[in-house]
Amino acid sequence: TQLLEQSPQFLSIQEGENLTVYCNSSSVFSSLQWYRQEPGEGPVLLVTVVTGGEVKKLKRLTFQFGDARKDSSLHITAAQPGDTGLYLCAGSSNTGKLIFGQGTTLQVKP
């Protein structure tokens, strides 16, 4: 069974601080995606990483895919209150099914 472990589960920080969320698995995934979900909404795709060692940047967000394609990280620089939400990593199996981590609830206080 493919599982994704996300850490930390909860994070409460002050505006301007940096943070990193980790997503780890013992399985190899063909691709890994990061989503952000706000209350009452569905998850919205932030990025897809496909190649081992890949780094992608989206404004203040930096995403890394591990060399072995088993783990990933999301780093946010100078967090803003608008970054508050549930961050989800999801691995893509060969059948196209997405397997999600437990999620990281981020609260950024002004």
Place this chain on the structure above:
Amino acid sequence: GAGVSQSPRYKVAKRGQDVALRCDPISGHVSLFWYQQALGQGPEFLTYFQNEAQLDKSGLPSDRFFAERPEGSVSTLKIQRTQQEDSAVYLCASSLATTPNSGNTIYFGEGSWLTVV
């Protein structure tokens, strides 16, 4: 439509009642997924359709759960004899192709919030 549409958005059911949740995927999308999400947790896979074919139903928690997509477009998730543990958000998602690589994004609906009392 422009996005994945789900209805009803909110449903309160009495224990033992049957419910039906509808999903309208993005037009032309081949793949359709149903997920179940508890509050503050990641979505858990329920079932997957490619056109009208249900290719994977391994995540359906019991035989009270049934999903269909008879014409390869709209899908319905039916839950019979609802129990309190069925209370969750039910998310539908669709994608143009079968594998969510960088060219084939999975788009989620806003979810149907089910509360069983």
